[in-house]
Amino acid sequence: MTELLTDAFLPGLRAGYALAVPVGALAVLLVSVTARTSFRVGASAALGVATADGLYALAAVAGGAALSRAVAPVAGPLRSLAALLLLGMAVRTAVRALRNRGTPDGPERDVLGRPVRAYLAFLGLTLTNPWAVLYFSALVLAGGAGTPAGVAGPAAFVAAVTLASVSWQLFLAAGGTVLGRALTGSRGRVVTALLSAVVVSALAIGLLLRG
Helix, strand or coil: CHHHHHHHHHHHHHHHHHHHCCCCHHHHHHHHHHHHCCHHHHHHHHHHHHHHHHHHHHHHHHHCHHHHHHHHHHHHHHHHHHHHHHHHHHHHHHHHHHHCCCCCCCCCCCCCCCHHHHHHHHHHHHHCCCHHHHHHHHHHHCCCCCHHHCCHHHHHHHHHHHHHHHHHHHHHHHHHHHHHHHCCCHHHHHHHHHHHHHHHHHHHHHHHHHC
């Protein structure tokens, strides 16, 4: 049990936090979505990110270098498709925010305003990032993914990665809830909706530039 903890679970926690903690555009988007909707929606989005991280960790443990080579040829098309979807999402969010700025709850009715939609959207956004699978594959090849403990080791590693991602993303969602309480007026919700649109557009442009 001690070997499983030190050789698989703790490295998984370190790997999961190392991937999740750096604040990028997706983290800002998560906070913004939660601020203008609810913690329930933000938590669903957080679980979407964590699910993708867990799947990538599992795939890397199972496939290693072969998976990295398989992902490389489709990384460009995935980025382009994701960029188009993101731009559409940004336009829709901004238009709805401006159109409904005079109503008490207009901007909250955006494309990510429901838990299931938020979960699927953030799952998809995270899955379009090939960096995660390359990162975990490199750890596997370096022997840092719980391989010494047989089947239980990789399982503990994947579980720890998922736990780390869930805890951090939920922390971001909680921060978005606090921000949302501070922006209770319709103008504040419009501002957060427009900020979200800008962040989503930046995500899309970043994906296209990397392509």
